Amino acid sequence: MQAKWGKSKSWTVLLSVLIILALVVSACGGSNNKGSSSSPSASASSSSPSSSPSASGEPEPSASESSAPAEKVTIEFWQRSFEETTNKWFKKYVDEFNKSQDQIQIKYTLVPGEAWDQKMKASQAAGKAPEVYTMNYGGIANAAKLGQILPLNDLMDPVKFDDIYDNVKEFITAGGKYYAYPKLVEPSAVLYYRKDLFQAAGLDPEKPPTTWAELLEDAKKLTGKGVFGFSTAQVAGDLGWSSWGLQFGTSGHEALTSDWSKADINNDAYKAVFKFYQDAYQSGVMPKQALAPYPDMKPYGEGKVAMQVNGSWAIGQLRNSYKDKLEKTGIAPMPSQSGDPASATATLGGWTLVVDGKAKHPHQAADFISYLLAGDPAIMIDFFKTSGFSKFSARKSVDEAMKSDPDASKDAWRALIAEKIIPNSKAEPIYPWDVSMAVSTGIESAMKGTSVDKAIEKAEKTINDFIANNKLAGTNPKQ
Amino acid sequence: MFKKNFRHDNLAAYAMLTPILLGSTIFIIVPFAYAIYISFYEWGFYQAPVFVGFKNFYVNLTDELFTKAIWTGLKFTLYVLPTQLVLGFLFANLVKGLKGKFASFVKAAIYIPTVIGLILAGVIFLFIYDYLGGLANYVVGWFGLEPIAWLAEVRTALPAITVPAIWTGFGITTLIMLAGLLDISESYYEAAEIEGAGTFGKMRHITLPLMRNIILFLLVTGFTAQISQFELPWVITNGGPVNETATPNFYILQHFLNDVLIGRSIAAALMFFVVLGAISLVIFKVLNSEKAVDG
Numbered sequence: 001m002q003a004k005w006g007k008s009k010s011w012t013v014l015l016s017v018l019i020i021l022a023l024v025v026s027a028c029g030g031s032n033n034k035g036s037s038s039s040p041s042a043s044a045s046s047s048s049p050s051s052s053p054s055a056s057g058e059p060e061p062s063a064s065e066s067s068a069p070a071e072k073v074t075i076e077f078w079q080r081s082f083e084e085t086t087n088k089w090f091k092k093y094v095d096e097f098n099k100s101q102d103q104i105q106i107k108y109t110l111v112p113g114e115a116w117d118q119k120m121k122a123s124q125a126a127g128k129a130p131e132v133y134t135m136n137y138g139g140i141a142n143a144a145k146l147g148q149i150l151p152l153n154d155l156m157d158p159v160k161f162d163d164i165y166d167n168v169k170e171f172i173t174a175g176g177k178y179y180a181y182p183k184l185v186e187p188s189a190v191l192y193y194r195k196d197l198f199q200a201a202g203l204d205p206e207k208p209p210t211t212w213a214e215l216l217e218d219a220k221k222l223t224g225k226g227v228f229g230f231s232t233a234q235v236a237g238d239l240g241w242s243s244w245g246l247q248f249g250t251s252g253h254e255a256l257t258s259d260w261s262k263a264d265i266n267n268d269a270y271k272a273v274f275k276f277y278q279d280a281y282q283s284g285v286m287p288k289q290a291l292a293p294y295p296d297m298k299p300y301g302e303g304k305v306a307m308q309v310n311g312s313w314a315i316g317q318l319r320n321s322y323k324d325k326l327e328k329t330g331i332a333p334m335p336s337q338s339g340d341p342a343s344a345t346a347t348l349g350g351w352t353l354v355v356d357g358k359a360k361h362p363h364q365a366a367d368f369i370s371y372l373l374a375g376d377p378a379i380m381i382d383f384f385k386t387s388g389f390s391k392f393s394a395r396k397s398v399d400e401a402m403k404s405d406p407d408a409s410k411d412a413w414r415a416l417i418a419e420k421i422i423p424n425s426k427a428e429p430i431y432p433w434d435v436s437m438a439v440s441t442g443i444e445s446a447m448k449g450t451s452v453d454k455a456i457e458k459a460e461k462t463i464n465d466f467i468a469n470n471k472l473a474g475t476n477p478k479q
Numbered sequence: 480m481f482k483k484n485f486r487h488d489n490l491a492a493y494a495m496l497t498p499i500l501l502g503s504t505i506f507i508i509v510p511f512a513y514a515i516y517i518s519f520y521e522w523g524f525y526q527a528p529v530f531v532g533f534k535n536f537y538v539n540l541t542d543e544l545f546t547k548a549i550w551t552g553l554k555f556t557l558y559v560l561p562t563q564l565v566l567g568f569l570f571a572n573l574v575k576g577l578k579g580k581f582a583s584f585v586k587a588a589i590y591i592p593t594v595i596g597l598i599l600a601g602v603i604f605l606f607i608y609d610y611l612g613g614l615a616n617y618v619v620g621w622f623g624l625e626p627i628a629w630l631a632e633v634r635t636a637l638p639a640i641t642v643p644a645i646w647t648g649f650g651i652t653t654l655i656m657l658a659g660l661l662d663i664s665e666s667y668y669e670a671a672e673i674e675g676a677g678t679f680g681k682m683r684h685i686t687l688p689l690m691r692n693i694i695l696f697l698l699v700t701g702f703t704a705q706i707s708q709f710e711l712p713w714v715i716t717n718g719g720p721v722n723e724t725a726t727p728n729f730y731i732l733q734h735f736l737n738d739v740l741i742g743r744s745i746a747a748a749l750m751f752f753v754v755l756g757a758i759s760l761v762i763f764k765v766l767n768s769e770k771a772v773d774g
Contacts, residue, residue, distance in 0.1 A: 117736040146526060287628075288627075288631055288632070290631065291609075448721060465542070
């Protein structure tokens with residue numbers, strides 16, 4: 001008798017557990033699908049059997065919230081993590097924006113760079129991508145083509161776009177429409193060198209190298225006593241984008257023909273670029289293993305290299321973290337093959353804000369962008385100031401306003417980059433990253449001992465295979 | 480009465496099975512079937528999927544980097560697994576001979592790397608292999624040699640990242656081996672000694688045959704774990720230099736993250752699954768699992 005009792009008791013327990021489980025699962029599913037404005041589903045679940053109070057208890061507060069008359073829209077905003085100062089700037093002005101009005105609430109999320117792709121893919125797969133997020137220039141055309149982001153022409157005041165420099169306007173255009181609003185431009189390659197070490201090696205500290213030959217020669221003289229003469233990107237992932245400037249400047253074209261039908265790298269100019277990296281690496285003036293990733297100024301800041309190529313952002317790092325090196329540092333354009341100062345050696349990278357293609361509140365999302373990037377110049381000037389003038393404005397009005405700013409106007413490095421480097425820099429290519437990666441894998445293999453001809457041939461084949469497999473020919477969105 | 484009880488039991492059995500069936504349907508069968516379905520499509524998050532037949536598979540098969548990744552995974556396993564098994568076996572024999580507090584101290588100590596985990600081990604070894612400030616090159620410096628670019632040299636990169644893999648897996652291997660060793664009855668060894676068998680003879684004719692199931696287990700689980708290695712190249716080398724350390728899972732994830740259309744990476748995962756399954760099957764066939772002789 002007792003055993004029977006026990007049995008039926010355990011049965012009840014098992015059954016009730018199953019029922020509760022089923023209720024919880026169905027409650028979760030319901031609230032997921034409907035989003036925030038789901039008062040019918042909430043009432044449905046609260047009218048279901050009262051055996052599980054926890055399941056029916058949850059939806060109630062949200063039901064009362066959504067039925068409130070003042071409709072405050074919450075916009076999810078993801079920012080890729082940049083330098084500390086930039087992250088703080090974003091946070092500060094998101095808060096200001098939220099305080100400045102009561103229609104839109106920005107929900108701000110800072111996403112680490114390494115986690116960005118994964119997090120973004122996961123949220124897209126779940127149909128929960130943020131409505132506003134950061135995107136670099138290189139990604140815009142393709143994202144626009146795939147419908148991942150919305151054109152902003154109808155969402156923002158057209159006057160805001162007239163304020164953007166013409167060459168930058170081109171970066172954000174696809175199919176005749178603007179798909180992003182630019183925040184900044186920054187050249188990907190600037191040569192930083194130690195004036196004191198130049199002097200010690202018998203070189204003129206006011207005469208930085210201008211050709212590759214001079215660069216390698218100087219580097220040789222600077223190498224020794226625990227200091228490497230030269231440092232630049234040396235792994236494929238870094239070379240992929242940091243070598244774009246040299247590729248353009250030397251060959252006058254990108255790695256693909258303009259209709260994207262085949263690779264355009266089996267020529268003397270590209271071979272020269274490969275050879276430059278190979279010589280730099282194999283002559284022993286560079287460390288054999290990267291001391292830090294390309295965008296990190298640490299090796300120079302710690303005194304381990306005498307010349308380092310890095311983006312303009314490194315100025316910020318020097319000014320914030322390596323103050324002792326500031327006095328001894330000179331900066332110059334990255335040398336080119338010929339020494340012609342007009343030859344491109346850098347690309348202009350930079351970041352924009354975009355509105356997701358599936359955004360539920362595109363107008364409100366665009367309003368936030370208008371406020372932050374296209375509004376009061378003081379907001380942007382605050383940004384350029386906190387970054388130590390290591391980044392450059394994409395808007396005329398901001399530069400205009402900066403002229404009257406005492407800090408900005410007397411900054412010599414800012415002037416040199418703005419006058420000598422940015423005008424000669426090219427836009428980042430917009431073809432898929434795989435193409436750049438094929439080229440840079442070729443460069444890396446040439447550095448590690450493959451002959452230049454073989455490396456070029458292999459990269460060419462990889463690119464052409466990629467074009468065939470992905471039907472890339474004729475898909476250039478800019479054409 | 481009998482009939483009623485019978486039905487009752489049936490119901491109980493189905494009820495007990497339901498959670499497992501539900502779980503495996505939701506988490507294994509449905510995703511797996513869906514993956515197979517997607518692998519025949521050009522499939523993106525923002526576009527309607529397009530049926531492309533076996534194209535994704537074909538593209539992977541003809542991609543040098545895919546076959547290279549499989550080969551890299553096999554090489555990695557070949558470096559790690561035998562080393563781990565031999566070291567584990569030797570160490571387990573050593574620990575078996577230890578007595579008292581010291582024995583438990585050693586057992587705890589060799590298990591520590593397993594607790595640390597691969598990501599942390601990766602970070603630790605990233606520091607060890609640092610070109611100028613790393614421990615490895617410091618030691619190399621004692622012999623008056625030039626620093627070695629452990630992670631940038633095509634020849635050294637893959638072996639370099641096998642070390643943390645061996646280090647972290649070594650403890651659990653040893654403990655499982657030790658459990659197997661302790662299971663072998665002492666009377667076999669006593670009998671063998673009376674018959675005049677030496678240390679080597681005892682090892683060959685008693686220890687190894689009786690450890691067969693343990694070794695089979697370690698081989699199969701170890702093989703799956705090592706060829707699926709992903710954390711170490713991700714943390715330490717990012718697949719470089721020149722894709723030399725891009726393991727199959729690393730390749731698949733890279734494509735999943737970078738490609739706009741992900742059907743291809745799903746296809747690659749399925750192909751990798753086939754390779755993995757086939758080799759595991761071969762291991763099972765070669766090392767026939769048998770019941771232990773003494774029971």
